[in-house]
Amino acid sequence: MAEPTAKRQVTVPIMADLATRGETPEILFWVGCAGAFDDRYKRVTRAFVRILEHVGVNYAVLGMEETCTGDPAKRAGNEFLFQMQAMQNITTFDGYGIKKIVTACPHCFNTIKNEYPALGGNYEVIHHSTFLQQLINEGKVGVAGGGEFKGRRITFHDSCYLGRANNIYEAPRDVLAVLDADLVEMKRCKTNGLCCGAGGAQMWKEPEPGKKDVNVERTEEALATLDGNAAALDSLYGVESGNEGATPAPKTNAQNSIIAVSCPFCMTMMSDGVKNKERENNVQVFDLAELIATAEGLNA
Amino acid sequence: MTIQNLIFLLVAIAGIGLFVWQVRKIRANILVGRDREMSGHVGERLNKMLLVAFGQQKMFKRITPALLHLVVYVGFLVINVEVIEIMIDGIFGTHRVLQFLGPVYSALMATNEVLGALVIVAVIAFWWRRNRSQPVRRFTGPELRAWPKLDANIILYIEVVLMLALFTMNTADLKLHQLRGADMPGTFPISSLLTGLFPSNMQALEVLERIGWWAHIVGILLFLNYLPSSKHFHIIISFPNVYYSRLVPQGQFSNVDSITHEVKAMLDPSYQVPAPPVGPDGSAAAPTPFGAKDVNDLAWTNLLNAYSCTECGRCTSVCPANITGKLLSPRKIIMDTRDRVEEKYNSPLIFQPNLYGAEAKHETQEHLDKENHTLLRGYVTPEELWACTTCNACVEACPVNINPLESIIEMRRFLVLEESAAPNSLNVMFSNIENNGAPWAFSPSDRFNWADDLYMAEKETAAKS
Numbered sequence: 001m002a003e004p005t006a007k008r009q010v011t012v013p014i015m016a017d018l019a020t021r022g023e024t025p026e027i028l029f030w031v032g033c034a035g036a037f038d039d040r041y042k043r044v045t046r047a048f049v050r051i052l053e054h055v056g057v058n059y060a061v062l063g064m065e066e067t068c069t070g071d072p073a074k075r076a077g078n079e080f081l082f083q084m085q086a087m088q089n090i091t092t093f094d095g096y097g098i099k100k101i102v103t104a105c106p107h108c109f110n111t112i113k114n115e116y117p118a119l120g121g122n123y124e125v126i127h128h129s130t131f132l133q134q135l136i137n138e139g140k141v142g143v144a145g146g147g148e149f150k151g152r153r154i155t156f157h158d159s160c161y162l163g164r165a166n167n168i169y170e171a172p173r174d175v176l177a178v179l180d181a182d183l184v185e186m187k188r189c190k191t192n193g194l195c196c197g198a199g200g201a202q203m204w205k206e207p208e209p210g211k212k213d214v215n216v217e218r219t220e221e222a223l224a225t226l227d228g229n230a231a232a233l234d235s236l237y238g239v240e241s242g243n244e245g246a247t248p249a250p251k252t253n254a255q256n257s258i259i260a261v262s263c264p265f266c267m268t269m270m271s272d273g274v275k276n277k278e279r280e281n282n283v284q285v286f287d288l289a290e291l292i293a294t295a296e297g298l299n300a
Numbered sequence: 301m302t303i304q305n306l307i308f309l310l311v312a313i314a315g316i317g318l319f320v321w322q323v324r325k326i327r328a329n330i331l332v333g334r335d336r337e338m339s340g341h342v343g344e345r346l347n348k349m350l351l352v353a354f355g356q357q358k359m360f361k362r363i364t365p366a367l368l369h370l371v372v373y374v375g376f377l378v379i380n381v382e383v384i385e386i387m388i389d390g391i392f393g394t395h396r397v398l399q400f401l402g403p404v405y406s407a408l409m410a411t412n413e414v415l416g417a418l419v420i421v422a423v424i425a426f427w428w429r430r431n432r433s434q435p436v437r438r439f440t441g442p443e444l445r446a447w448p449k450l451d452a453n454i455i456l457y458i459e460v461v462l463m464l465a466l467f468t469m470n471t472a473d474l475k476l477h478q479l480r481g482a483d484m485p486g487t488f489p490i491s492s493l494l495t496g497l498f499p500s501n502m503q504a505l506e507v508l509e510r511i512g513w514w515a516h517i518v519g520i521l522l523f524l525n526y527l528p529s530s531k532h533f534h535i536i537i538s539f540p541n542v543y544y545s546r547l548v549p550q551g552q553f554s555n556v557d558s559i560t561h562e563v564k565a566m567l568d569p570s571y572q573v574p575a576p577p578v579g580p581d582g583s584a585a586a587p588t589p590f591g592a593k594d595v596n597d598l599a600w601t602n603l604l605n606a607y608s609c610t611e612c613g614r615c616t617s618v619c620p621a622n623i624t625g626k627l628l629s630p631r632k633i634i635m636d637t638r639d640r641v642e643e644k645y646n647s648p649l650i651f652q653p654n655l656y657g658a659e660a661k662h663e664t665q666e667h668l669d670k671e672n673h674t675l676l677r678g679y680v681t682p683e684e685l686w687a688c689t690t691c692n693a694c695v696e697a698c699p700v701n702i703n704p705l706e707s708i709i710e711m712r713r714f715l716v717l718e719e720s721a722a723p724n725s726l727n728v729m730f731s732n733i734e735n736n737g738a739p740w741a742f743s744p745s746d747r748f749n750w751a752d753d754l755y756m757a758e759k760e761t762a763a764k765s
Contacts, residue, residue: 006758012751033738035750042750050756063748067737075690076726077591077712079556081733083563114552119560160691165551191696192361195620200690204729204739208687211625218620238437300755 007300010053013060015096026058028098030112032105033068034264040271041104041264047293048104048128054298055140059102065092071111076201083119086111090121104128104289106161106263107199113166127162129172129262129288136178147295149179152256154291155186155225157218157270158193159263172262175288179295181258186225187237194218198265219259219273223283226257259285308390308517315521322528325646326537326607332645333600334588338544345543348701353542358699362614365429368422372459375415376535381408382466386517396473399485409486413470416463417490423456423463438613443632448531448611455532462519467491469512471498472505479505529648534610538700541608544601545701550692553709556590591713594674595641598707605702606638615694615704621687628687630694630704636679637707676711685711686723 018025029052035045052059070085089112093101101123103109113125135141156176162168169190176183188194197207197214207213217236224232259274261267271285286294293299351357356373359366385398399405430439430452439452470491475498477484498505527533561573576587592598615630616622622629642648672678676685685708694704715721722730729739737744 007755008758010751010754010756012748012754014748031750033740033742036747037738037740037742045750046754049751049754053756061748061751063751064744066747067744068733068739070733072729072739073733074553075709076722076729077709077714077716078722078730079559079590079713080563080717081730083556083559084566085733085737087563087567110549110551114549115555118555160689160693161551164692164696166549192618192693194618194623195689195691195693197620197624197689200688201726201729202689205686205723205725207624208621208626208628208683210621210687214620214624214689217624298756300757 010049012049012063014063015060015098016063016065018060019096024097025060026100027060028093028096028101029059029061030101030103030105030108031061031066032103032108032264034268035104036066038264038268041267041287044104044264044267044287044289047287047299048289050293050298051132051135051141051289051296054296055135062092069108069111071107072201072204074111074115075199082115086116086119086121090116090119093121093123098123100124100126102126102128102131104262104264104287106159106165107265110161110165127166127168127171127262129162129175130168132175132288132292133171136175141178141292141296143178143292143295147179147297149181149258149291149295151180151182152258153182153184153226154179154258154260155184155222156189156260156262157186157196157222157266158189159261159266160193160195160199162262163193164191172260172288175292176260179291184225184228186221187233188221194221196261196263196266196269198269203265203268213273213276215269215273216276219270219277222259222270223274223277223279226259226283257283258291259283260288260291261285262288302393305391305393311518311521312387312390315518315524319521319524319528322525322648325648326528326533329641329645330600330603330607332596332641333598333603334596336599336601338601341547344547348545348547349539349543352545352699352701353539356699358697358701361697368425371415371418371422372426375412375419378408378412378415379466382412383517383520386513390517396485405485406487409470410489412466413488413490416466420460420463423459427453427456438617441613441616441629441631443629443635444611444613448635451530451532452611454526455530458519458523458526462516462523465512465515465519467494467512469509469516471495472509472512475500476502476505476509531609531611534608534700537604538608538610541604542701544604546703550695554706556713558588559590589714590717591715592707592710593672593676593714593718595637595644597714598637598675598710602703602707602710603637603641605704605707606634606641608700609634609638609702610700611635612699614697614699615702618693618697620689620691620693626684626687627681628684630708633680633684633704633707634702637675640675640679676714680711682715682721685715688712 013025015025015028029048031045034041036042067088068085069089070082073079073085074082101112103112103125104127106127109125109127112121112123116123132141136143154176156172158169158172162172173183186193194217195214196218202214220232221236223229224236259270261270267285267287271280274280274283274285356366356370359369381398385396388397389395398408401408429436430449467490470488471494474484474488474491475495478495479500479502498508527536561571564571565573589597595603609631611631613631615634616632619628619630676682688705688708690705690709692705695702698704716726720727728741732739732741736742738747
């Protein structure tokens with residue numbers, strides 16, 4: 001791994017500044033509210049910017065001009081508020097002549113890609129997992145030898161809005177594959193993936209009464225999978241949960257194993273779940289962009 | 301034409317006529333739903349119907365029930381050949397009229413018999429999975445009350461009776477031929493094993509053959525007329541249901557056009573909102589509410605969904621809310637929709653399921669609103685709706701492409717847009733978006749703070765010249 005030779009400050013290009021200079025960047029990086037405000041996910045935003053800078057992508061962000069896509073309002077039934085937000089954003093996009101948008105949030109991705117066209121907003125929208133996959137395929141991100149994640153056990157938690165909502169299952173797995181890590185799949189993965197519990201505006205409300213929180217259920221599955229704990233998996237899945245086929249990974253006392261996510265809400269829910277299970281000392285939750293930026297040695 | 305042929309003809313006409321009459325009622329029930337343009341994409345839709353409905357593609361996510369179901373399904377398809385033969389024989393007084401097919405006939409009869417035996421095995425397995433002391437989890441749940449449980453078992457019993465009638469008919473016929481020293485057209489691998497169990501009295505055999513024949517065809521006609529009252533209606537309606545299922549990504553929720561007009565008019569005062577549709581008598585049609593309060597506020601495809609549900613519970617068994625003990629069960633939403641549409645509009649005439657709603661001995665009973673006896677509140681409680689994470693697991697799991705999520709969102713829209721009845725924390729989220737442009741209470745001026753003091757390592761290899 002190449003030693004960092006220098007540390008430089010990144011000035012993130014803002015769309016409005018470029019426009020005054022008459023420039024149009026190739027790609028708009030849509031940061032999203034979680035990426036801008038959530039302390040944990042800000043680190044993902046910064047990691048992704050480091051990757052964009054590293055590969056020399058011609059990009060810009062909207063900065064303070066960005067506003068909620070309206071996704072949580074729409075999922076909660078507030079179509080009026082959703083459309084107000086969407087129209088506002090479409091006006092902004094079209095004002096800058098934006099054609100291509102990349103985002104690290106599957107909810108923003110789904111909404112802009114699938115729901116803005118009915119309101120007159122048509123863009124090429126890419127989730128950062130697909131974007132990273134393309135960079136890897138083009139050889140722009142190498143992560144020679146897997147970097148510091150080589151051999152570490154990682155399980156990927158599918159985001160509903162990336163997976164079932166948009167059929168993106170392989171891109172995040174292709175990205176993880178370059179880390180040369182010990183990748184293990186949860187039984188409920190891909191089309192059968194279990195939600196983290198935050199979708200559909202659940203992120204902003206208390207769960208209804210029940211016997212368990214969804215994120216705890218999912219974290220228990222992730223931990224039991226990482227640990228290769230067959231007994232814990234059996235008790236989770238019970239009789240005929242379906243999806244036959246997955247066998248537990250070899251049992252280990254997995255130290256420093258990782259739950260990989262690709263969504264800000266999954267990040268919150270899985271991190272809370274790991275804390276709830278008091279495993280934060282040996283299990284970490286990382287986004288794909290953080291794993292790649294770290295493995296590529298871009299952090300400073 | 302003998303008197304027997306005449307009786308048969310009348311029975312067949314009555315049976316089929318009654319079925320058509322019942323189907324027309326169901327069609328009327330489905331069409332009370334809101335209009336939704338579904339024309340076009342014929343090739344794509346047919347292809348999906350071929351894969352998902354005819355090809356059982358999504359069943360094979362769970363291999364054991366998929367194989368058991370496949371046996372019964374293929375058995376049903378092949379037995380239709382036999383039914384055609386019985387119909388022709390019955391009307392024209394012929395006997396095994398299709399025997400001119402020769403080896404093809406033998407193959408059909410042999411396949412039919414083997415499948416018939418396998419159907420009995422599969423049905424016993426199905427019965428065991430439902431009725432043992434600890435049934436498969438998805439065959440339990442508060443929405444599986446007395447009627448749905450009985451319905452599931454009645455279907456299994458009828459299937460066994462039909463198969464036994466088939467074997468009675470074939471075995472008696474085979475033995476008659478043997479006693480006469482005649483060659484029986486066709487090959488009957490199962491019945492040939494059973495001839496020893498039958499009497500050697502010609503007269504008794506002739507009676508047995510007739511009993512089997514009549515029991516088989518009358519049983520089928522009765523079963524046909526049971527379908528419209530039963531979850532077993534899926535054997536017919538799941539084909540159009542899959543045909544009309546969504547082609548867009550599962551994450552794409554429908555746009556509400558009436559709101560689009562309002563929003564555009566707000567943003568641009570010169571925008572002309574199209575005139576509301578005019579009723580047939582020239583008066584303006586009653587304004588439709590935002591979202592769905594009752595079944596007629598849902599799209600007709602959502603009601604088609606309700607009639608396609610065979611209550612298998614795959615949706616509920618993968619629902620994160622249900623798995624973790626919340627009240628939400630996607631299957632219940634779909635079953636409630638069918639119960640409510642039959643309560644409000646045409647109910648099936650033959651068997652009246654015990655519609656529940658307010659009278660139900662049900663977990664949600666105490667939450668149900670007896671004043672507002674509509675789908676929303678009268679059957680489905682807001683607590684169920686708010687537990688949904690919109691994860692699409694139920695949609696993905698349904699073998700016949702039912703979409704419970706669409707109905708859930710339509711009812712959420714009614715709660716929020718017509719009643720302002722969202723949970724308070726969601727109202728806070730809404731006002732945050734309105735005021736700060738983010739669902740959390742952060743100042744928009746802090747939105748770009750993430751880029752402060754952002755440093756990165758510059759590797760020699762990556763340094764730009």
